[in-house]
Amino acid sequence: MTYNITDKGYYGEFGGAYIPEMLYPNVEELRQNYLKIMAEPSFKEEFDQLLKDYVGRPSPLYLAKRLSEKYNTKIYLKREDLNHTGAHKINNTIGQILMAQRLGKKRIIAETGAGQHGVATATVCALMGLECIVYMGEIDIARQAPNVARMKMLGATVVPALSGSRTLKDATNEAIRDWINNPVNTHYIIGSVVGPHPYPDMVARFQAVVSEEMQWQLQEKEGKTTPDYVIACVGGGSNAAGAFYHYLENTDVKLIAVEAAGKGIHTGESAATSALGKEGIIHGSKTLLMQTDDGQITEPYSISAGLDYPGVGPMHAHLYKTGRAEFISITDDQAMNAGLELSKLEGIIPAIESSHAFAILKEKNFKKDDVVVINLSGRGDKDLQNYIDYFKL
Numbered sequence: 001m002t003y004n005i006t007d008k009g010y011y012g013e014f015g016g017a018y019i020p021e022m023l024y025p026n027v028e029e030l031r032q033n034y035l036k037i038m039a040e041p042s043f044k045e046e047f048d049q050l051l052k053d054y055v056g057r058p059s060p061l062y063l064a065k066r067l068s069e070k071y072n073t074k075i076y077l078k079r080e081d082l083n084h085t086g087a088h089k090i091n092n093t094i095g096q097i098l099m100a101q102r103l104g105k106k107r108i109i110a111e112t113g114a115g116q117h118g119v120a121t122a123t124v125c126a127l128m129g130l131e132c133i134v135y136m137g138e139i140d141i142a143r144q145a146p147n148v149a150r151m152k153m154l155g156a157t158v159v160p161a162l163s164g165s166r167t168l169k170d171a172t173n174e175a176i177r178d179w180i181n182n183p184v185n186t187h188y189i190i191g192s193v194v195g196p197h198p199y200p201d202m203v204a205r206f207q208a209v210v211s212e213e214m215q216w217q218l219q220e221k222e223g224k225t226t227p228d229y230v231i232a233c234v235g236g237g238s239n240a241a242g243a244f245y246h247y248l249e250n251t252d253v254k255l256i257a258v259e260a261a262g263k264g265i266h267t268g269e270s271a272a273t274s275a276l277g278k279e280g281i282i283h284g285s286k287t288l289l290m291q292t293d294d295g296q297i298t299e300p301y302s303i304s305a306g307l308d309y310p311g312v313g314p315m316h317a318h319l320y321k322t323g324r325a326e327f328i329s330i331t332d333d334q335a336m337n338a339g340l341e342l343s344k345l346e347g348i349i350p351a352i353e354s355s356h357a358f359a360i361l362k363e364k365n366f367k368k369d370d371v372v373v374i375n376l377s378g379r380g381d382k383d384l385q386n387y388i389d390y391f392k393l
């Protein structure tokens with residue numbers, strides 16, 4: 001049994017590339033080249049250099065003393081919140097922009113929901129001087145004005161998606177349509193471990209730097225490369241994929257994936273994909289997704305825009321199905337309170353997505369000598385208004 005991808009692009013029964021024929025040449029070009037390109041010494045050198053000097057890696061592994069004391073266990077935070085642009089997403093966009101350059105692409109497209117991936121993509125396009133078009137649902141454009149302004153300031157064109165619910169999945173459909181129409185000069189930078197093979201694997205490999213660093217950082221601090229638990233929130237699943245990656249095959253390391261239960265799993269307002277999802281195909285990949293009995297995709301809800309996706313990447317569908325990772329859903333209220341607690345106990349205001357992972361501390365009983373690593377996927381600056389409204393600050 002392997003928990004990683006097979007040669008054919010599957011995690012167990014999930015994954016693959018279920019795409020319209022007109023998209024085949026684009027995806028096939030990427031599939032045939034991505035591993036070769038990533039293995040080139042010059043690629044690795046440039047990727048590592050940019051992660052170090054531009055993103056600010058390695059991100060610290062911080063022993064959270066007061067939080068550990070409160071929950072009577074040993075808690076480390078992997079500080080992805082300290083990366084340039086404030087989250088883990090930049091690890092992937094740096095990797096993909098270098099990939100696009102090696103493939104000779106001059107034009108970059110991306111989809112974005114809350115705007116975090118759009119900002120990370122616009123950032124690397126500015127860095128490399130490439131044209132950048134970001135598709136974003138009309139509703140999201142109105143809700144996420146500061147990120148729209150950031151993208152524009154970075155030189156990107158933000159194109160509203162006007163169809164359907166005018167949110168993330170519609171923006172993704174528009175991006176795919178653009179890619180079909182511009183197959184030769186354009187690379188599509190997908191923002192999570194979702195989409196047709198090879199995207200889930202390529203994005204996981206770019207994010208794997210997170211657990212690669214965790215190994216040597218734990219060796220320094222604990223005298224061993226493995227923790228007892230790794231905990232991460234899951235939207236599409238990229239920060240969790242990065243935090244789990246080098247521990248996937250070592251079952252001594254317990255993995256906990258945290259999904260957004262929104263107002264409660266059974267309220268009809270949630271994004272608890274594994275708990276509620278059924279097998280289906282979304283954006284080119286076979287996975288678990290929230291859908292009605294006749295296969296219509298259900299509109300997800302979470303207070304956190306980054307977890308508000310109706311599907312989950314195929315790696316996570318497999319980790320769920322096999323039981324390799326434990327999946328726990330956390331409500332808006334639990335997450336918000338965990339975010340406030342981390343702020344007060346450690347002086348760190350987390351992104352609301354990451355706050356979901358911290359809420360696990362009240363749900364699970366860890367042992368005193370357990371080493372628990374929580375992936376702090378992003379910082380909370382972008383969520384300040386949400387925190388203000390929620391706590392009447």
Ligand SMILES: *Cc1c(COP(=O)(O)O)cnc(C)c1O
Pocket residue numbers: 087088089116117191192193233234235236237238239240306307351353354377378379
């Ligand atoms: C986008 C985002 C997420 C969710 O995406 P994943 O692909 O599941 O990691 C989580 N945390 C932050 C801070 C984000 O910006």
